[in-house]
Amino acid sequence: PRPRVWVSQPLFDDIVGRLGEYFDVDATAEVTAWTPVQVAEKLRGVAGAVVTLNERIGPAEIAQAHGLRAVANVGVGYDNLDVEALHARGIVATNTPDVLTETTADLGFALLLAAARRITEGERWLREGRWRQWSFDTLLGHDVHGATLGILGMGRIGQAIARRGAHGFGMRVLYHNRSRLPAGIESNCRAAYVDFDTLLRESDHLVLVLPYSPQTRHVIDAAALAKMKPTATLTNVARGGLVDEDALADALAGGRLAAAALDVFEGEPRVNPRLLALRNIVLSPHVGSASHATRRAMAALAVDNLVAALGHGPRAGDPPTPIAAKATAKR
Template identity: 70%
Template sequence: MTERPRVWVSQPLFDDIVARLGEHFEVTATPEVTRHAPAAMAAALAAADGALVTLNDPIGAAEIAAAPRLRAIANVGVGYNNLDLPALSAAGILVTNTPDVLTETTADFGFALMMATARRIGEAERWLREGQWRQWSFDVLLGGDVHGATLGILGMGRIGRAIARRAGGFGMRVLYHNRSRLDPQVEREHAAEYVGFDELLARADHLILVLPYSPQSHRLIDAAALAKLRPHATLTNIARGGIVDEDALCDALEQGRLAGAGLDVFEGEPALNPRLLQQRRVVLTPHVASGSLATRRAMVALAVDNLIAALGRGPNAGRPPSVVKAGIRD
């Protein structure tokens, strides 16, 4: 009897969905949420033909050095900066991700986080819970309007365009900056105006970051960029934490050069820059922009489909729905 391929699942996900892997493979699943040490990750991958992993699971050359059988890694998430793509590609390992299925849910959250930041909702809740309502005055907790304001979107991919569609319902003017300009028809459909990076910063009342993380975007929003924003502006980040210089952001907030920030992602997550915790005008959420039940289930389902197909099984054998980087391993 031919030995079935072996698959490792790095974190507990949805048992009923992950169970589909068992129809094709021998599956080893991690029973509880775990931050795998590099040596433990390498040991788990050593005997695997495929792996289903999350953004919390970094994998590079060291982790795959003793994994001669490994042919595919299915990442549960759109981003994949947890994976060393050059190292995996050089080893002939195919990488997949889960785009599209989380676009609308993430756009909902990004817009909500921007609104919460503009209207100081997090600060207002803390103020109420602290028993300060008895000190109410007419000018307490005044925030900025969203309706009729200018929204700046940095990164006009699927999620950025979904946010632009939501902005239309609030009568917002939409500006965007992207690595490449969109087709004019797409701009018209989203009522979005392309501008340069500096102009985007200078004109936005509310700036939302939705661009991919890369060495080029690392701390793109630094002290110089923040200085170009107007004092009444807000910054919302649902992209990756490393895009924002968090100390520079805290400086801008403490010096009154920025009205507020909404952050769902952090450079050192799950560790937080302690200065962020001291900022009353920052809304902090723990990387949950895609966190609706339906969307998270859809992400895992797509990752499972990707892995089954990448290992040559199922109706899409050899044709995973969403490949990031194709490698070829004998």
């Protein structure tokens, strides 16, 4: 019999359908909130799986999955996968970098602009029928052009946001990263490397684009927020757990930070009620890569990754994009 594969969520039927060339496909027709026990059941008896950020896969989920050889994550971040545990069992894990870089950078910049210029706040104000209360100082925000852009996590997406800021908005760009980038990339992004404290102190608009791991949990906490300018904005398009949301709510409510824009939250799909109650925050439901073209490209790459990882002639010789063991994010 042909190997069996599981696709955890509806993607695009025509793209998922390609798996049928090689495998018996257990495709999911409706969006499903799988429990860990259900994930474990689904993985039992399949050779591979295409999963999304909503499915956590660790030792418990793969304990009975004796035939599992590959897990293709639809997404660039993979803190939902215990890569070390998968690799220990010889299971290939892949993600979808590159195809979503520019789309996610677009959303990051859109959120930055929305926070700085109070766009969603202005829309609420207008819809509430308050235009007659307009005055010369209604909805004053902070400039983006010519300001200092701070990037925490200078990967592909961070670099794409830096280029937008430097080349499109004439911003001075500072970044902090685990390791400094080669001079050629720095000059292409017109970005200068600084230590974490300098980044916090000097940024007018700080954007978080770093991977989530136990080491980066709450990297933006009360102490970090206290170092930022009271006129600054904070934008997060990476993972909610990078920010201590209660500390952020305190800073926004207390006027110690001008505004924030979040596409990601620590307890998704739950949103901290303290954030919901604030006026100076832009909230977005984890849609960084959500353009028509990019979501199709991500699904196609995940499907190609799975086909290649299971050793079936990859179309056009695409190799899978495996996740390196070293970059593991433990739970």
